[in-house]
Amino acid sequence: MADFLDRRAAVARLLADRRDDLLVVTGLGSPSYDVMAAGDDARNYYLWAAMGSAAMVGLGLAKAQPTKSVLVVTGDGELMMGLGALATIATQKPANLTICVLDNGHFGETGMQASHSGLGVAIDKVAAGMGFPWTARIDDLRGIDDLRLRLSARDGVRLAVVKIKADNPPRVLPSRDGVHIKNRFRAALGFAPN
């Protein structure tokens, strides 16, 4: 096995020097903790349930906010549960959406059982087959730096699989109050709560 990336270091690097126009959606479990560990931000929307939905939340947000960049940070298991979303996203071609799949080949939250990617499914190739014009498999920080620079380009939908070590760093928990996080996010974009 290659030396896979430390998930916290990879996500912190991806969100370093974060621009004001970057909106982030996280899939449930460790990706939410990773983004939280990199620094809580009103422009983050953390999912705690609805497994398989993170990419679609990102699509809806990207379509409603075409002048902002939208980054979905999720895990390989979460992404696979809503695999059809990749087909839906590919047909919509949101130029401002990037999906970053933190891929440790396991279900990290539930006891490190092997996942489909761990058993051979190449999510980046699936996305390419669905019609994503740009996909990547990243296993070093140089690749993370390259992806970060592309976030602001908004010139085509992207999916990057980031190969990470299968470990569980200490949890850094975002708020579980979905209403609060929703209203905080919308306020950051200038929208009042109902």
Place this chain on the structure above:
Amino acid sequence: MPHDAPPAQEAGWPVDVFNVLKRHDVKHIVYVPDAGHSTAIRMAVADPDIHSVVLTTEEEGIGYLAGAWLGGERGALLLQSSGVGNCVNTLALAACARFPLLMVVTMRGDWAEFNPWQNPMGQATEAVLKQMGVMTWRADAPEEVSPLLHGAATMAFNGDGACAVLLGQRLIGEKQWVK
């Protein structure tokens, strides 16, 4: 309604569905196709002010509409009753974050159903929605569609509610299996 009622396409309610959504400033219409929704889908696709998004499975729409609302815009999910079953777990997103959710559900397994495989989900649709915290209204006559959908849209977008309008099979008309 007599069994030889004219085809639904000639009635006004399919157009009403689209017009009510427009009146409520819906900018995103996401759907898994159904014959009963074909008019609204066609009008949505033709409208340059509306993002129309075909889904591979209905629960995708719940996530999509949550994202659109985070971005300040309103949308609606068009689906068939069988698709309500696909949505069950994802409805937690609307419940926990109180995202506005407007669903328009065409019923199968509801009345004069030829295909019994539609019946289990069709008979469970309204109860399942209620169990997951979705408010429901049911239209069986053409004149009910517009006011019920208007009411549901109001409670979704102004009250952060999860709302579903069920369009009954008597309204839609019997599916012709043998031509």
